[in-house]
Amino acid sequence: MSFDSLGLSAELLRAIQEQGYNQPTPIQQQAIPVILEGRDILAGAQTGTGKTAGFTLPMLQRLSRQQNNKQRHPRALILTPTRELAAQVRESVKNYSKHLPLRSAAVFGGVSINPQIKLLRSGLDILVATPGRLLDHVTQKTVDLSKIEILILDEADRMLDMGFIRDIRKILDLLPRQRQNLLFSATYSTEIKQLSDTLLNKPAMIEVARRNTAAERVVQLVHPVDRARKRELLSWLIGSKNWQQVLVFTRTKHGANKLATQLEQDGIRATAIHGNKSQGARTKALADFKSGKARVLVATDVAARGLDIDQLPHVVNFDLPDVAEDYVHRIGRTGRAGNEGVAVSLVCVDEIKLLKAIERLLERKILKETIEGFEPDPSIKAEPIHKTRNNKTSHNKQGHHKQKPGARKDNSSGQNGKSRKSWSRHAA
Numbered sequence: 001m002s003f004d005s006l007g008l009s010a011e012l013l014r015a016i017q018e019q020g021y022n023q024p025t026p027i028q029q030q031a032i033p034v035i036l037e038g039r040d041i042l043a044g045a046q047t048g049t050g051k052t053a054g055f056t057l058p059m060l061q062r063l064s065r066q067q068n069n070k071q072r073h074p075r076a077l078i079l080t081p082t083r084e085l086a087a088q089v090r091e092s093v094k095n096y097s098k099h100l101p102l103r104s105a106a107v108f109g110g111v112s113i114n115p116q117i118k119l120l121r122s123g124l125d126i127l128v129a130t131p132g133r134l135l136d137h138v139t140q141k142t143v144d145l146s147k148i149e150i151l152i153l154d155e156a157d158r159m160l161d162m163g164f165i166r167d168i169r170k171i172l173d174l175l176p177r178q179r180q181n182l183l184f185s186a187t188y189s190t191e192i193k194q195l196s197d198t199l200l201n202k203p204a205m206i207e208v209a210r211r212n213t214a215a216e217r218v219v220q221l222v223h224p225v226d227r228a229r230k231r232e233l234l235s236w237l238i239g240s241k242n243w244q245q246v247l248v249f250t251r252t253k254h255g256a257n258k259l260a261t262q263l264e265q266d267g268i269r270a271t272a273i274h275g276n277k278s279q280g281a282r283t284k285a286l287a288d289f290k291s292g293k294a295r296v297l298v299a300t301d302v303a304a305r306g307l308d309i310d311q312l313p314h315v316v317n318f319d320l321p322d323v324a325e326d327y328v329h330r331i332g333r334t335g336r337a338g339n340e341g342v343a344v345s346l347v348c349v350d351e352i353k354l355l356k357a358i359e360r361l362l363e364r365k366i367l368k369e370t371i372e373g374f375e376p377d378p379s380i381k382a383e384p385i386h387k388t389r390n391n392k393t394s395h396n397k398q399g400h401h402k403q404k405p406g407a408r409k410d411n412s413s414g415q416n417g418k419s420r421k422s423w424s425r426h427a428a
Contacts (some may be wrong), residue, residue: 006032009061011099016057019095025050026208032058040181040190040200044188044207050094055152055182060093062124062150062180064100069164072103072123073147077175079131079145079168081158082302083108083279084286089154090128102126107143110132117142131159131167137234138174145174150182153199157192159187162302165191172199186332216313218331218341222355222368224376227348227383230318231259233374234346235266238295243314249296249330251319259318270296301326309333317345320354322385324361349382371385 001023003016024032027045034041035058045051051395059076076095080086088223089106090106097104104126105119105259115134120127120142127134127143137143151172153159157332181200196203238246250256253274263270271285271294289297290309321327334341345366347355359365370376 001029003384007036007061007062008032008057010317011064012057012061012096014277015096015098016053018098025054027206028054028057030206030208031055035059035180035182036061038062038180040203040207041183042196042200042203043182044205045184045186048297049208051184052089052154054094055154056089056096056182058156059150059152060097060100060102061125063102069391073144074124074127075147076129076150077145077148077154077171078126078128078152078154079159080154080170081162081164082129083110083130084282085155086128086130086395088193093126093128105173106126107133107137108279109136110282113137131164131171135167135170138171145171145417146176148165148175148179150180151175152182152184154184155186156183156195157187157189159233160189160191160195161323161326164166165195168195178338182368186329189325216400218334218343220331220343220345222274222345222347222366222371223360223374224368225346225348225374225379226376227350229374230305230346230348231262231266233371234259234316234318235256235263235268236371236374237316237344238263239266240269244292244295245309245350246296246310246314246316247289247297247309247312247333248316248318249321250298250300253300255319256298256300260296263296268296269294270298274300275302313341315341315343317343320345320347320351320358322354324354324357328361349376349380350385352382 001024002022003013006024007031007034008016027049027107028042031041031043031051031054035055043051043054055078063075068257078086078089080089085107086106090104093104103124105116105124106128107116107120108130109132113133116133116137117140129137134143138145153168159165179201183192183196183200186423223233223237234248237243250259253276256272256274260270260272271288273282273285277285283295285297288294298318315331315334317327317330321330331341331343334343345355355366
């Protein structure tokens with residue numbers, strides 16, 4: 001099947017060709033014709049399946065059919081959970097609409113609101129936004145949502161996980177009742193079903209992968225290792241296997257900063273991205289990672305959600321997530337758009353229950369491979385992983401693993417007495 005057979009306009013087909021795409025992905029094949037009909041949809045699609053184009057292309061076509069928008073009030077609203085995803089979705093909208101007289105903008109927190117106010121006042125057709133910043137504009141009366149014809153909730157499951165349900169409901173109350181609604185979610189839950197029941201009108205159900213499963217093209221491995229030797233093993237893996245681009249997930253913001261610093265000390269260029277970083281710092285960190293200036297990007301779940309990194313080969317779970325579904329989101333960063341990827345999890349004795357929960361979700365065991373020289377010490381007992389306020393987890397209030405008395409704070413020594421220096425040669 002080609003894009004020509006989906007009923008898209010010549011302007012959109014030209015833009016698609018200029019982006020280098022020839023054949024639609026399964027989600028695009030299924031979603032585009034249905035959206036063009038004006039129907040609501042509930043789509044189950046993991047990241048990397050081409051879902052952004054799946055809703056952007058038909059949205060642009062529907063808006064371009066009727067262009068009587070002299071006041072330039074937003075006619076389409078795309079809600080995303082994170083700043084990075086909002087920026088990336090807007091970039092896709094911009095690329096695909098380059099031959100159409102449609103204007104778009106993205107508004108999100110972490111940056112000054114004044115340039116956004118100027119953009120909104122100049123008029124636009126398509127608005128991409130995070131819920132919190134959009135409500136800021138509503139409060140300041142700098143945006144009018146009364147003309148919205150199409151509402152898209154992208155990664156709705158993550159928005160609910162991040163506690164945006166109240167904001168979403170406030171936004172829904174501001175929209176006209178007659179509109180088209182498109183809901184995309186990588187996983188399904190009771191909350192997603194409740195939201196879809198109240199939001200969608202006789203929706204078409206679209207699902208391109210079995211529910212809550214990891215990408216088929218991702219090789220998944222578990223390396224058992226003691227908690228105090230995780231960083232040492234990570235440096236060894238990156239250096240000995242010559243990994244050049246690695247996205248690493250930690251449980252906490254503090255843990256992300258600490259690990260990035262330790263990797264730098266090991267001779268591996270690394271940078272961190274999380275919610276406490278300014279938008280400028282987050283943008284620079286992502287740019288450095290994409291360009292190869294940094295081999296490792298250490299991220300928390302919230303910051304990494306929606307990151308679009310072409311052909312990312314490796315994802316590492318330095319800490320397993322507290323919520324099993326987040327594992328699916330994490331490893332979905334690799335193995336995208338037909339490429340193969342590797343997802344490695346460094347699992348200590350504390351995380352055995354979390355691993356079992358992930359395997360239950362996947363309905364299969366993940367291959368376990370113990371690395372010679374990093375065999376776990378069977379005498380080490382499991383320590384509790386305490387939930388924090390944002391439903392993430394940590395080993396103590398500082399957000400990092402507790403150390404045994406006398407252990408070095410930076411974990412620079414392994415339990416066999418090898419120093420950081422002895423491993424740094426592998427990471428050069």
